[in-house]
Amino acid sequence: xEDVEQSLxxxxxxxDSSVINCTYTDSSSTYLYWYKQEPGAGLQLLTYIFSNMxxxxxxxxxxxxxxxxxxxxxxxxxxxxxxxxxxFCAESNQAGTALIFGKGxxxxxxx
Amino acid sequence: xxxxxxxxxxxxxxxxxxVTLSCEQNLNHDAMYWYRQDPGQGLRLIYYSQIVNDFQxxxxxxxxxxxxxxxxxxxxxxxxxxxxxTAFYLCASSPRGTGPYEQYFGPGTRLTVT
Numbered sequence: 001x002e003d004v005e006q007s008l009x010x011x012x013x014x015x016d017s018s019v020i021n022c023t024y025t026d027s028s029s030t031y032l033y034w035y036k037q038e039p040g041a042g043l044q045l046l047t048y049i050f051s052n053m054x055x056x057x058x059x060x061x062x063x064x065x066x067x068x069x070x071x072x073x074x075x076x077x078x079x080x081x082x083x084x085x086x087x088f089c090a091e092s093n094q095a096g097t098a099l100i101f102g103k104g105x106x107x108x109x110x111x
Numbered sequence: 112x113x114x115x116x117x118x119x120x121x122x123x124x125x126x127x128x129x130v131t132l133s134c135e136q137n138l139n140h141d142a143m144y145w146y147r148q149d150p151g152q153g154l155r156l157i158y159y160s161q162i163v164n165d166f167q168x169x170x171x172x173x174x175x176x177x178x179x180x181x182x183x184x185x186x187x188x189x190x191x192x193x194x195x196x197t198a199f200y201l202c203a204s205s206p207r208g209t210g211p212y213e214q215y216f217g218p219g220t221r222l223t224v225t
Contacts, residue, residue, distance in 0.1 A: 104154075
Protein backbone atom coordinates (compact mmCIF):
# COMPACT_ATOMS: atom_id res chain seq x y z
CA UNK A 1 0.00 0.00 0.00
CA GLU A 2 0.90 3.64 -0.08
CA ASP A 3 3.38 4.79 2.56
CA VAL A 4 5.44 7.86 3.36
CA GLU A 5 8.52 7.66 5.59
CA GLN A 6 10.40 10.46 7.32
CA SER A 7 13.04 10.67 10.03
CA LEU A 8 11.46 11.83 13.28
CA UNK A 9 13.86 14.48 14.58
CA UNK A 10 16.32 17.07 13.29
CA UNK A 11 18.27 19.55 15.37
CA UNK A 12 20.15 22.51 13.85
CA UNK A 13 21.68 25.79 14.93
CA UNK A 14 20.20 29.11 13.92
CA UNK A 15 21.63 30.29 10.59
CA ASP A 16 22.47 26.77 9.39
CA SER A 17 20.62 24.97 6.60
CA SER A 18 18.12 22.23 7.49
CA VAL A 19 17.43 19.29 5.23
CA ILE A 20 14.39 17.11 5.90
CA ASN A 21 14.13 13.90 3.92
CA CYS A 22 11.16 11.78 2.89
CA THR A 23 10.60 8.59 0.89
CA TYR A 24 7.29 7.60 -0.64
CA THR A 25 5.92 4.53 -2.37
CA ASP A 26 3.31 5.65 -4.90
CA SER A 27 5.07 6.64 -8.10
CA SER A 28 1.77 7.77 -9.64
CA SER A 29 1.44 10.78 -7.29
CA THR A 30 1.07 13.88 -9.43
CA TYR A 31 2.07 16.25 -6.66
CA LEU A 32 4.14 15.91 -3.50
CA TYR A 33 3.72 18.27 -0.60
CA TRP A 34 5.41 19.71 2.47
CA TYR A 35 3.25 20.90 5.34
CA LYS A 36 4.30 22.65 8.57
CA GLN A 37 2.65 22.30 11.98
CA GLU A 38 3.40 24.68 14.83
CA PRO A 39 2.69 23.52 18.41
CA GLY A 40 -0.98 22.98 19.17
CA ALA A 41 -2.11 24.13 15.72
CA GLY A 42 -3.33 22.70 12.44
CA LEU A 43 -1.11 22.12 9.40
CA GLN A 44 -0.35 24.71 6.76
CA LEU A 45 0.91 24.04 3.27
CA LEU A 46 4.51 25.18 2.82
CA THR A 47 5.14 24.16 -0.75
CA TYR A 48 4.46 21.43 -3.29
CA ILE A 49 6.21 20.05 -6.34
CA PHE A 50 4.80 18.62 -9.53
CA SER A 51 6.07 15.12 -10.17
CA ASN A 52 7.77 15.98 -13.47
CA MET A 53 10.00 18.56 -11.78
CA UNK A 54 13.35 17.89 -10.13
CA UNK A 55 13.56 21.04 -8.09
CA UNK A 56 11.47 23.92 -6.90
CA UNK A 57 12.75 26.99 -5.05
CA UNK A 58 10.59 29.37 -3.05
CA UNK A 59 12.53 31.99 -1.07
CA UNK A 60 14.37 30.07 1.70
CA UNK A 61 12.78 26.75 0.74
CA UNK A 62 14.17 24.34 -1.84
CA UNK A 63 12.40 21.09 -2.70
CA UNK A 64 14.32 18.34 -4.46
CA UNK A 65 12.58 15.36 -6.03
CA UNK A 66 14.33 12.17 -7.13
CA UNK A 67 11.52 10.27 -8.79
CA UNK A 68 13.65 7.24 -9.58
CA UNK A 69 14.47 6.71 -5.91
CA UNK A 70 11.08 8.09 -4.72
CA UNK A 71 12.93 10.53 -2.50
CA UNK A 72 11.80 14.04 -1.62
CA UNK A 73 13.71 16.58 0.45
CA UNK A 74 13.02 20.02 1.87
CA UNK A 75 15.93 22.37 2.45
CA UNK A 76 15.45 25.44 4.60
CA UNK A 77 18.23 27.98 4.18
CA UNK A 78 19.32 30.27 7.04
CA UNK A 79 17.11 28.40 9.53
CA UNK A 80 15.50 30.61 12.17
CA UNK A 81 14.06 29.77 15.60
CA UNK A 82 10.62 30.47 14.13
CA UNK A 83 11.15 27.51 11.81
CA UNK A 84 10.94 25.15 14.79
CA UNK A 85 7.92 22.96 14.05
CA UNK A 86 6.87 19.56 12.76
CA UNK A 87 7.24 19.13 8.99
CA PHE A 88 5.11 16.62 7.12
CA CYS A 89 5.74 15.15 3.72
CA ALA A 90 2.58 14.02 1.85
CA GLU A 91 1.55 12.33 -1.39
CA SER A 92 -1.84 11.70 -2.97
CA ASN A 93 -3.42 8.29 -2.60
CA GLN A 94 -3.85 6.23 -5.75
CA ALA A 95 -7.47 7.28 -6.19
CA GLY A 96 -6.47 10.94 -5.89
CA THR A 97 -9.11 11.44 -3.21
CA ALA A 98 -6.97 12.00 -0.12
CA LEU A 99 -3.44 12.73 1.04
CA ILE A 100 -1.14 10.29 2.80
CA PHE A 101 1.09 11.94 5.35
CA GLY A 102 4.38 10.82 6.83
CA LYS A 103 4.78 10.74 10.61
CA GLY A 104 6.41 14.17 10.60
CA UNK A 105 9.92 15.43 11.33
CA UNK A 106 10.32 17.61 14.42
CA UNK A 107 12.77 20.39 13.62
CA UNK A 108 14.43 22.00 16.63
CA UNK A 109 16.41 25.20 16.06
CA UNK A 110 18.77 26.42 18.76
CA UNK A 111 20.19 29.92 18.98
CA UNK B 112 -12.44 36.03 6.76
CA UNK B 113 -12.36 32.60 5.14
CA UNK B 114 -11.20 29.50 6.93
CA UNK B 115 -11.99 26.37 8.88
CA UNK B 116 -13.19 26.44 12.44
CA UNK B 117 -13.17 23.60 14.91
CA UNK B 118 -14.79 23.79 18.28
CA UNK B 119 -14.11 23.42 21.05
CA UNK B 120 -10.31 23.55 21.26
CA UNK B 121 -10.27 21.26 24.30
CA UNK B 122 -12.91 18.65 25.11
CA UNK B 123 -13.16 16.32 28.09
CA UNK B 124 -15.47 13.33 28.29
CA UNK B 125 -16.06 10.31 30.47
CA UNK B 126 -15.45 6.88 29.04
CA UNK B 127 -18.59 5.37 27.51
CA UNK B 128 -20.03 8.67 26.27
CA UNK B 129 -20.36 9.62 22.62
CA VAL B 130 -18.97 13.03 21.70
CA THR B 131 -19.35 15.13 18.54
CA LEU B 132 -16.58 17.38 17.24
CA SER B 133 -17.58 20.31 15.11
CA CYS B 134 -15.93 21.37 11.82
CA GLU B 135 -17.19 24.27 9.70
CA GLN B 136 -15.64 25.87 6.60
CA ASN B 137 -16.61 28.95 4.60
CA LEU B 138 -14.15 28.35 1.77
CA ASN B 139 -16.79 26.83 -0.49
CA HIS B 140 -14.73 23.64 -0.67
CA ASP B 141 -16.35 20.42 -1.81
CA ALA B 142 -14.06 17.99 0.00
CA MET B 143 -13.62 17.66 3.76
CA TYR B 144 -11.50 15.35 5.91
CA TRP B 145 -11.01 14.20 9.47
CA TYR B 146 -7.61 13.14 10.78
CA ARG B 147 -6.42 11.87 14.10
CA GLN B 148 -2.95 12.80 15.34
CA ASP B 149 -1.12 10.87 18.07
CA PRO B 150 2.48 11.54 19.18
CA GLY B 151 4.92 9.80 16.85
CA GLN B 152 2.08 8.54 14.63
CA GLY B 153 1.62 11.45 12.28
CA LEU B 154 -1.81 12.03 10.76
CA ARG B 155 -4.15 9.14 10.13
CA LEU B 156 -7.26 9.56 7.99
CA ILE B 157 -10.55 8.74 9.72
CA TYR B 158 -13.22 9.76 7.16
CA TYR B 159 -13.44 11.97 4.14
CA SER B 160 -16.20 13.43 2.01
CA GLN B 161 -15.82 14.55 -1.59
CA ILE B 162 -19.32 15.98 -1.87
CA VAL B 163 -22.45 16.65 0.17
CA ASN B 164 -24.36 13.54 1.30
CA ASP B 165 -21.42 11.27 0.50
CA PHE B 166 -18.46 10.14 2.60
CA GLN B 167 -15.91 7.32 2.69
CA UNK B 168 -14.01 5.54 5.42
CA UNK B 169 -10.34 6.28 5.83
CA UNK B 170 -7.71 4.06 7.40
CA UNK B 171 -9.02 4.13 10.99
CA UNK B 172 -12.82 4.62 10.75
CA UNK B 173 -13.79 2.06 13.40
CA UNK B 174 -15.50 3.69 16.37
CA UNK B 175 -16.20 6.94 14.49
CA UNK B 176 -19.13 8.25 12.45
CA UNK B 177 -19.68 11.34 10.29
CA UNK B 178 -22.39 13.14 8.36
CA UNK B 179 -22.25 15.61 5.48
CA UNK B 180 -25.68 17.20 5.22
CA UNK B 181 -24.32 20.63 4.33
CA UNK B 182 -21.35 21.64 2.20
CA UNK B 183 -19.84 23.76 4.97
CA UNK B 184 -20.17 21.27 7.84
CA UNK B 185 -18.61 17.86 8.53
CA UNK B 186 -19.13 16.82 12.17
CA UNK B 187 -17.30 13.80 13.61
CA UNK B 188 -18.82 11.64 16.35
CA UNK B 189 -16.45 9.65 18.51
CA UNK B 190 -18.50 6.75 19.79
CA UNK B 191 -18.03 4.62 22.88
CA UNK B 192 -16.84 1.84 20.55
CA UNK B 193 -13.60 3.74 19.87
CA UNK B 194 -11.15 1.98 22.17
CA UNK B 195 -8.58 4.75 22.51
CA UNK B 196 -10.29 8.08 21.73
CA THR B 197 -7.89 10.46 23.48
CA ALA B 198 -6.07 12.32 20.68
CA PHE B 199 -5.75 15.54 18.72
CA TYR B 200 -8.36 15.71 15.95
CA LEU B 201 -7.83 17.78 12.82
CA CYS B 202 -10.38 18.70 10.20
CA ALA B 203 -9.37 19.82 6.71
CA SER B 204 -11.01 20.86 3.46
CA SER B 205 -9.93 21.19 -0.14
CA PRO B 206 -11.42 22.19 -3.48
CA ARG B 207 -12.08 19.37 -5.90
CA GLY B 208 -10.13 19.39 -9.10
CA THR B 209 -6.94 18.19 -10.68
CA GLY B 210 -4.57 20.91 -9.53
CA PRO B 211 -2.31 20.99 -6.49
CA TYR B 212 -4.24 19.21 -3.86
CA GLU B 213 -3.89 21.72 -1.07
CA GLN B 214 -5.73 20.89 2.12
CA TYR B 215 -6.60 23.70 4.50
CA PHE B 216 -6.57 22.68 8.14
CA GLY B 217 -8.53 23.83 11.13
CA PRO B 218 -6.80 24.54 14.48
CA GLY B 219 -7.74 21.12 15.91
CA THR B 220 -9.64 19.77 18.90
CA ARG B 221 -7.81 17.98 21.69
CA LEU B 222 -10.11 15.30 23.10
CA THR B 223 -9.38 13.70 26.46
CA VAL B 224 -11.46 10.75 27.61
CA THR B 225 -11.06 9.51 31.17
